[in-house]
Structure formats: C-alpha cells, structure tokens
Amino acid sequence: MTADTLAAPRSPQVRKKGANLEKWGWVYMRASGVLLVVLIFGHLFVNLMLGEGIKGIDFAFVAGKFASPFWQWWDVLMLWLALIHGANGMRTIVNDYVTNATARKVLVWALWLSAGLLILLGTLVVFTFDPCLGVTADSMLWETCQG
Ligand code: HEM
Structure with missing residues (x-):
C-alpha cells in the first residue's frame, strides 16, 4: 500500500493487544449522545420554559438549583459527559x-488537559457552591445568610 492509499475500513489495527480503545471511544460518543439529549434539553426546558422562563434566571435561581443534590448531579453529569x-x-x-505526529500529540494532550481542568473546576464549583460566601452587611443576602 502506498502512502496515498487508504487502508480498507476493516483492515487489522496496529494495536493488536489489550482493549480496543477506539471502539469504546466510538461507543462512548453514541451512549453519551443519547444521555446528552435528555440532560441538555431537560436543562434548557427547566431553565427557559418553566415558571417565569428566562426572566427568572438570576443569582438566586442558580443558588436554588445548586442547593438541590438532584440538580447538582444533573449539572455535574452534563459537565462530565459533554x-x-x-x-x-x-x-x-x-x-x-493533523498530519504532523508531534503537533498531533501536543494537540491531543492539550485537549485532555483542558477537559480535565474544566471537569475538576466545574465539579468543585457545583459541589462547594455557597451563596453566603463573602456576603457583607450591605448585601441583600445578609439576613438570609445569618444563622
Ligand atoms: C444533544 C447532544 C449531543 C448529541 C446527541 C451528540 C452526538 C454526537 C455523535 C453521535 C457524534 C459522533 C459522530 C461520528 O462519529 O460521526 C458526535 C461527535 C462530536 N460531538 Fe457531539 N453530541 C452532542 C453534544 C455535543 C456537545 C455538547 C459537544 C461539545 C462539547 C459535542 C462535540 C462533538 C464533537 C467535537 C464531535 C466530533 C465530530 C466529528 O467527528 O466530526 N457534541 N456527537
């Protein structure tokens, strides 16, 4: 086979031992796609259509959602899967x-690194969110946050 001919789709892979990671990556795209339809459209429906709709979205709305383990897990699942x-x-x-091997390696590493960092930060925010953090006496949350 010359460099400008593509291998037939079912030709044996270079990696012969261990799990077929490319296959599981393919399966993951389909499975997460199905779950993301439910999670993303559920998220949009609840935030934009129920109650006051988009006009109801403010700090209190988000604080209210993050006070519930159900919505915390919904959002974290959406974050991880997406x-x-x-x-x-x-x-x-x-x-x-990307045909250059070094550039490809650097880019793929950068992708997983940025996804990992965002997953870490996002998960921390969702589970440690505290609406009373840093609230001072001149804030409208002062009363609510006492006691
Ligand atoms: C309703 C939610 C979603 C569904 C049902 C969905 C479904 C899919 C499926 C089935 C594939 C594989 C396509 C293929 O192998 O030919 C795919 C690819 C992809 N998805 Fe999603 N996805 C969703 C949301 C997202 C989100 C939120 C992102 C970004 C964070 C995203 C980014 C991508 C990218 C970059 C690809 C690769 C495209 C390619 O190979 O050309 N998708 N998606």
Whole structure:
C-alpha cells in the first residue's frame, strides 16, 4: 500500500493487544449522545420554559438549583459527559486532519488537559457552591445568610 492509499475500513489495527480503545471511544460518543439529549434539553426546558422562563434566571435561581443534590448531579453529569464527548470528538478530528505526529500529540494532550481542568473546576464549583460566601452587611443576602 502506498502512502496515498487508504487502508480498507476493516483492515487489522496496529494495536493488536489489550482493549480496543477506539471502539469504546466510538461507543462512548453514541451512549453519551443519547444521555446528552435528555440532560441538555431537560436543562434548557427547566431553565427557559418553566415558571417565569428566562426572566427568572438570576443569582438566586442558580443558588436554588445548586442547593438541590438532584440538580447538582444533573449539572455535574452534563459537565462530565459533554466535556469528555467534546474532547474525544475533537481528538477524532485532530487525528484525522493533523498530519504532523508531534503537533498531533501536543494537540491531543492539550485537549485532555483542558477537559480535565474544566471537569475538576466545574465539579468543585457545583459541589462547594455557597451563596453566603463573602456576603457583607450591605448585601441583600445578609439576613438570609445569618444563622
Ligand atoms: C444533544 C447532544 C449531543 C448529541 C446527541 C451528540 C452526538 C454526537 C455523535 C453521535 C457524534 C459522533 C459522530 C461520528 O462519529 O460521526 C458526535 C461527535 C462530536 N460531538 Fe457531539 N453530541 C452532542 C453534544 C455535543 C456537545 C455538547 C459537544 C461539545 C462539547 C459535542 C462535540 C462533538 C464533537 C467535537 C464531535 C466530533 C465530530 C466529528 O467527528 O466530526 N457534541 N456527537
């Protein structure tokens, strides 16, 4: 086979031992896609259509949602699934289009590093969120946050 001929889709892979990670990556895109439809459209429906709709979104609305373990887990699941889905999808594109091996390695590393950092920060924010942090006497939250 010359360099400008593509291998047939079912040709044996270079990696012969261990789990077929590319296959599981493919399965992950489909499975997370199905879950993301429910999570993203549920999120949009609850935030934009129920109650006062978009006009009801403010600090108190977000604080209210983060006070509930149900919404904390909903949001964290959406964060993890979407970031891993997005990074893995971008990894596919990088592998398809970046021909320089070093550039490809650097880009794929950068993808997982940024996704990992965002997952870490986002998860910390959702589970440690405290609406009373830093509230002073001149804040309208002062009364609520006493006691
Ligand atoms: C309703 C939610 C979503 C569904 C149902 C969905 C579904 C899918 C599926 C099935 C694929 C694989 C396509 C293929 O292999 O040919 C894919 C690829 C991809 N997705 Fe999603 N996705 C969703 C949300 C997202 C989000 C939120 C992001 C970004 C964070 C994202 C970024 C990507 C990227 C970058 C690819 C790779 C595209 C490519 O290979 O050309 N998707 N998506």
